[in-house]
Amino acid sequence: MWLTHRFSLTSLVAFFLSGVLIASNTQASDTLLRPALMSDKVTQSLLLDITSAGDRLVAVGERGHIIFRDPDQQWQQAQVPVIAHLTAVDFPTPQLGFAVGHEGIILRSEDAGESWELVHHELVVGPRRAQEKIPDAEAALEEAEEVGDLMDIEMLEMELDDLYFLAEADEVPPLLDIHFISSEQGFALGGYNLFLVTEDGGETWTSRKEALPNPEELHNNAIARDATGRLFIAGERGSIYRSEDQGLSWEDISPGYQGSLFSIFATRDGLLVTTGLRGNIFISRDGGETWMQPDNQAEQTLNGGLLMEDGQLLIIGQNGEYLIGNSDRLVHQTLPGRFSLQAVASQQGEIFAVGRGGVHRLPLLLPAASR
Template identity: 30%
Template sequence: MKARSLLVSMVIGVASIQLSAAWANEGFRDVLDTPAAMTELASRQLITGLAMAGKRIVGVGRRGHIVYSDDDGATWRQSRVPVSSDLNAVSFPSPRVGWAVGHDGVVLRTSDGGESWERKLDARMAQDSLALASSSGAESDPAVAPDLSFLGVWFETEEQGFVVGAFNQILRTVDGGGSWESWSDRAENPEAFHLYAIRAIGEELYVSGEYGLVMKLDRQVGRFRQLDTGHGGTFFGVTGSPGHVVAYGLRGHIMRSTDGGASWRKVDTGLSTSLVADGMTPSGDVLLLSSDGQVVVSRDNGERFAVVPGSGPVPNAASILPLNDGKSFVVGSGRGLSQQVLR
């Protein structure tokens, strides 16, 4: 398989995968050995993932920066993080326990609602403890192992969950990150396309990726089955509610299924810029964020979307999180974190 650059880097402006072996400058310190720098500007930099930890907002981003807010985004505090690798996604299965993932194979865990984090995996640890297998039928590529980068994370409980990423990497833990098992060979992704997101919708678990790839977990056989979306463009995320699945991505494309992924139809948004993140309000409205900061909302389970007045433009928009009041949301972009009103 020929190595491909990560499309997500083009869309949200995240730096390319950091390869510690490529650095030879005297005095260089590996990002895996360097804690994230403490700075008052942490919340003003690119935040690529947002999640609720109970009533607390937690955001993760570049150079290992993690921030949190207990007042709906009015003020932010910075977390203690043991690495300075770029982080991409965050998930909280409970108010206290959460998980964050990023480049260099980094997987972090918090047990205090995001105030401090511990390393549960990185690329060096993975090479020592895992057989990083290519998916079934794919040609082996020696560049895959150094390019271990995680782009999505989902945990069903505090102890059990999945991380997904570049080159069809899927890892699962059932013991809170004490050990990891590769599920790459349990995914119907023979070309080893990059996997950008993993999300539970009702009782079903979905993964989205390059070239129209959407997979759903077949729990009976323990395998991710590929779904035919009828679309060949990259999907950066999947969201929805039971009975209503929405996959979104490159150039504003949205595909929707109401039968568990058996069939799909295109939903027009009028946008030509890529959709890169999603969020759902307490009432079930679906918000999608474009890379230039425009937000579209659906109040009918993804059947129709309309642009939210006043949203955008901002550079390198990357994350969105509706607040519990149902009237506002937070956006992470190249200008940092900002709160907007949902009209």
């Protein structure tokens, strides 16, 4: 899951030095090592991702907040050793989980999300490379403004904001997503082609950015795996990469879209779904060989989704927008309060979305789209 439009990439991108092995014993900042504060309003705070840990749900968000919920129980706050914002969470087993966030941190839990330990932190920011890219980005934005292309203007403004931030940054931007294919092997990714791999359960992480067909070092925003074991990464400028050998090699299967993609997920019935700016959704039925766009009325950035128990797709986004339907047509709905939604998960027939305002239970009787 990737943070979107826009807690701005200006607070979300990361840079990594190729080929460097990063262990978990680097000296962290005093701020990073402050534990997250316990709060009775944590379920109303900004939450950025949610996932299942067996029957339990676990969500992560700002200021190091992690909460968990068992079926038919209240949400509880976990003990977390850092106060940094957390952007994504994944559980390869019901007990073993990992979360990533600002400062390049990676956390690990071995008790289904009730307590966490810091296993990785401190990447290296690359302000000089950002400074080199600013003139070309400014020229491209000026040209887009002259032509009046609103999509290009929005995309280039976001890119330029990122570069300005990186050029002057004195802090480490975050990791953006994490996914494990076993209890030992996992992938963490982020801005400027950041791509880390662990093969020892998160003890050490190695850069594998050279394995991705990403010479422009575009942001890697989200990662997913389908039922066949293939891996997919979605990111900036419509980039999508596929691996059929557990992440050793990757190929470009981008759909030809130039806007950023912020989520990607696979369904149990064989669909591959990716979402992005201005309501754009791309769906593949053949593992990314071909792509189609379903009919929908969304205008906001779309951040993620899932396949519900009744076989319908649910896709969530900014300003409370969510879509329900099938791969051909999705019907537009709006959450009361219009809270922006970042991620969604299901638990025993209930659907929980997280974002601004914390946890939101979406209506159980969701309107069915035309089948």
